[in-house]
Amino acid sequence: MxxxxxxxxxxxxxxxxxxxxxxxxxxxxxxxxxxxxxxxxxxxxxxxxxxxxxxxxxxxxxLDQLDPGISVDAANMTVTVSGGTRYGTLAAELQRQGFALHNLASLPHISVAGAVSTATHGSGDANGNLASAVAGLELVTADGSILSVRRGDEDFDGMVVGLGALGIVTKLTLDIQPTFDVAQNVFENLNWDLVLENFDQITSSAYSVSLFTDWSGETVGQAWLKRRGGDAAAETSDFFGGTPATEARHPLPGVSGSNCTQQLGMAGPWSDRLAHFRMEFTPSQGDELQSEYLIPREHAVDALRTMRRLSDVVTPLLLVGEIRTVAADQLWLSANYGRDGIGLHFTWRQDQPAVEAILPLLEAELGPFAARPHWGKLFDAGAAVVAPLYPRFNDFIALAERLDPSGKFRNDFLDRTVFGS
Ligand SMILES: Cc1cc2nc3c(=O)[nH]c(=O)nc-3n(C[C@H](O)[C@H](O)[C@H](O)COP(=O)(O)OP(=O)(O)OC[C@H]3O[C@@H](n4cnc5c(N)ncnc54)[C@H](O)[C@@H]3O)c2cc1C
Known part of the structure; x- marks a missing residue:
């Protein structure tokens, strides 16, 4: 139709x-x-x-008319799913059958193919982004034929984070594992100096850790700790100067925690805890814009110090910022290619001209840290800046030109950020 x-x-x-x-x-x-x-x-x-x-x-x-086709292969510990299926649908079915994905993004509403195509990620020192779980892909390429590739095949690592430039992904096969429980605790008002001094200890203190801040003042607004397996219902101790929240929190100050996943240390299925936001509700705030930059781990603390220094410029436009960690992968256009890193995320007020005006400054300040912009969020950099950040960038361009010689899948965005180098 x-x-x-x-x-x-x-x-x-x-x-x-x-x-x-x-x-x-x-x-x-x-x-x-x-x-x-x-x-x-x-x-x-x-x-x-x-x-x-x-x-x-x-x-x-x-692809919303195609059946989700969720099919578990327990012998190989994989699940195959149609590209348009949303993570929330997939997660609920996997949990029903006793399986799990390694991680989720902050929201379960996104499609699997769309999220994988931009290297969407959650958090966790040992957790690769969502694309790193892809074991196989099936895509309709420019001439209408179907191409199936599996991990280990030539060019597979270039095809997973494909930015939609290589074809239309109809099916993905993802690694799964036995289901597990997660307990989520939120701590408020951590001491910035202690966070900077103990950053590695903080991010390794749980399976997935997110810090929320507007970069101003002497405290980090919230730390969300998602602990695997355990239940931490009786959390009372301080966490780097922060105190345990006594009711459900939203990352945005003053917004009700009712659209967020279960907190207060009550253990439950991964599918109901690894995302921040619940499938049945609007994620985040809605009236917002977002940017994010992925930075190598060794520059993490210096980048955080830089952001605090920029607070006068950044904070007035910000609803909230989030700091996460992501493990390295080998996917050519993944913002995590070849390096463990942190994600510096910005949830902006919905004022696009003001955000666009600030992005060049932000990128100039984060540039020395080899910051790679998130493909799905707002950024200013063009191909000349982006290309040197990715060792396999030219290989990706060659792959795209081979699979799509007439540029059927190219668009203005790709011409500006990828093909224009
Ligand atoms: C509230 C909110 C919270 C977010 N939280 C996170 C987060 O926690 N972590 C994070 O990393 N990002 C996050 N994002 C960004 C989001 O995950 C990415 O932008 C993601 O790509 C969106 O997926 P989508 O299904 O909406 O894809 P779209 O935005 O519709 O498309 C994205 C790209 O995927 C391509 N694509 C889609 N389907 C296919 C297909 N079948 N075959 C080939 N290419 C395809 C499109 O052509 C396009 O290039 C968030 C966004 C919002 C709005």
């Missing part, structure tokens, strides 16, 4: 897709025909990116 596209917007409402057509193929065969016959085409996931990465001058394809 193909509709004329009438001003479809992304989740944040800050971007209107320019594509003249929107298609919802009812089968992979229909999708193959559509791609083969298109001059310009791209996949649209759940529309949670904040920039124009998904857009096309031709047909935007949404």
């Amino acid at each position: 193909t509709d004329q596209l009438v001003a479809e917007r992304n989740w944040a409402g800050n971007y209107s897709y320019q594509a003249p057509q929107l298609a919802h193929p009812a089968s992979v065969e229909e999708l193959q025909g559509l791609v083969a016959g298109a001059q310009k085409v791209r996949a649209l996931g759940s529309r949670h990116s904040f920039n124009s990465i998904a857009d096309t001058a031709g047909t935007l394809v949404v």
Whole structure:
């Protein structure tokens, strides 16, 4: 089914897709025909990116008519799923069958293919991003044929974080593990000096740790600790100057914690704790923009000091900032390629001109730390700045040109940030 596209917007409402057509193929065969016959085409996931990465001058394809097809292979400990399936749907089914993914992003609402394509991540010193769990991919390439690749195949590492530039991912196979419980505790008002002195100890103190701050003042607003297996219901001790929250918290000061996953140390399934936000509610705040930069671990504390110094400029535009850790992977365009790192995330007030005005300054300050921008969020850097940050960048371009010689999947965003170097 193909509709004329009438001003479809992304989740944040800050971007209107320019594509003249929107298609919802009812089968992979229909999708193959559509791609083969298109001059310009791209996949649209759940529309949670904040920039124009998904857009096309031709047909935007949404996979919501394809069956989620969730199929567990317990012998190989993998699950295969249709690209348009949302993590929340997948997580609930895996939990029902006694299995788990290694991690989730802050929200379960995003599609698996869309999240993997931009190297979306959660937190945890030993946790790679969501793309690092991909063991296999099936995609419809430019000529309409199906390409299946598995981990270990030539060019596989270039195909996973594909930015939608290589084809339309119809199926992904992901690593799974036996289900596990998680207990989540929030601590408030940690001492900044202690955080900087003990950063490694803090981020390694739980399976997944997030710090929330607006960068001003002498304290870090909140630390969210997701502990695996344990129950920590009786948490009373201080945590680097921070005290345990006594009721459910939202990362944004003053917002009710009711749309957030269970806290207060009550252990329960990974599928209900690893994300910050619950599937049934609007994640985060809604009226917002986001940026994020991934920085090598060895520069973490210096980058945090830089951000505190920039507080006068950054804090007035910020709803909240989040600091997470992500383990290295080998996926060519992953912002975690080849290096353990931290994510410096910014949830901005929804004032795009003001955010766009501040990004060059932020990127100039974080540039010396080899900061890689999150592909799905707002950033200023073009290909000339981005390319040197990725050792396999030229290999990715060669792969894209081989799989898509006429540039069917290319768009303005990719021309600016990837192909324009
Ligand atoms: C409230 C909120 C919280 C967020 N939290 C996090 C977080 O915790 N961690 C983090 O890293 N990011 C986070 N993000 C960013 C988000 O995870 C990414 O932008 C992600 O790519 C969105 O996935 P999507 O399904 O909405 O994809 P879209 O935004 O629709 O598309 C993203 C890209 O994927 C491509 N794509 C989509 N489907 C396919 C397919 N089937 N085949 C090929 N390419 C495809 C598109 O062409 C596009 O290039 C958050 C965003 C929001 C709005």
